[in-house]
Amino acid sequence: MLEFLVWLLCGSILVSGILAVRLDNTLAAAVSGGLASLFAAVCYVVLGAPDVGMTEASIGSGLSVLIFLYAIRRTTEKVP
Amino acid sequence: MSEGILVIAAALIFFGIAFGVLRLALGLTAVDRVAAVDMLTVVSVSLIALYAHVAGRSIYLDVALVYGVLSFLAVVAIARYLERGL
Numbered sequence: 001m002l003e004f005l006v007w008l009l010c011g012s013i014l015v016s017g018i019l020a021v022r023l024d025n026t027l028a029a030a031v032s033g034g035l036a037s038l039f040a041a042v043c044y045v046v047l048g049a050p051d052v053g054m055t056e057a058s059i060g061s062g063l064s065v066l067i068f069l070y071a072i073r074r075t076t077e078k079v080p
Numbered sequence: 081m082s083e084g085i086l087v088i089a090a091a092l093i094f095f096g097i098a099f100g101v102l103r104l105a106l107g108l109t110a111v112d113r114v115a116a117v118d119m120l121t122v123v124s125v126s127l128i129a130l131y132a133h134v135a136g137r138s139i140y141l142d143v144a145l146v147y148g149v150l151s152f153l154a155v156v157a158i159a160r161y162l163e164r165g166l
Contacts, residue, residue, distance in 0.1 A: 002090070002131065002134060004090075004094060005090060005093065005094060005097075005127065008094060008097055008098065009097070011101075012097060012101045015101055015104070015105055016101070016104070019104065019105060025110050027110045027114075027158070027161065027162075028107070028110040028113045031110070031113050031114055031117050031158065032104065032113070034117065034154060035104065035117050035120060038117075038120065038121060038124055039124070041124075041147070042124050042127055042128060045128050045131065045140055045143050046131055050139055050140050050142070050143045053128075053143050054142070054143045054146050054147070057143070057146070057147040057150065057151075058146065058147070058150050061121075061151075061154060062150050062151070062153045062154050065154045065157065065158070066153065066154065066157040069157055069158065069161045072161075073161060073164075
């Protein structure tokens with residue numbers, strides 16, 4: 001039963017990664033990268049590594065998106 | 081009986097992820113994509129909880145718990161970013 005879900009997760013990682021590379025809007029690109037990390041975390045848990053999944057979910061999907069947004073805000077020029 | 085409920089839950093999670101990713105791919109604005117990501121985090125937590133029951137290992141529930149506690153941080157950061165406060 002869960003094989004379909006794992007296949008769907010793998011496809012979702014592919015779609016999120018392609019979107020993170022191809023999107024023009026930087027906010028949407030950062031969010032898509034965080035989503036790829038989230039699906040990777042779920043895949044780690046399903047494949048039997050819950051500690052790796054927990055670390056990936058907290059750092060890859062939570063903290064990295066926050067740092068990306070902070071960097072985007074600091075490096076784009078201010079609109080008058 | 082219990083097996084049927086699990087199959088229904090798996091089907092709901094399947095369609096939730098499928099339509100969430102569809103919304104992410106088609107998304108008209110960036111805010112639509114952020115809403116899709118917020119929904120997909122909740123669906124992922126439920127998927128981890130379902131897998132913990134199917135595999136019979138309750139240690140996986142801790143992962144779902146930690147992720148459920150931490151998942152709102154990214155959305156709060158994005159909301160602050162959209163309000164130009166970050």
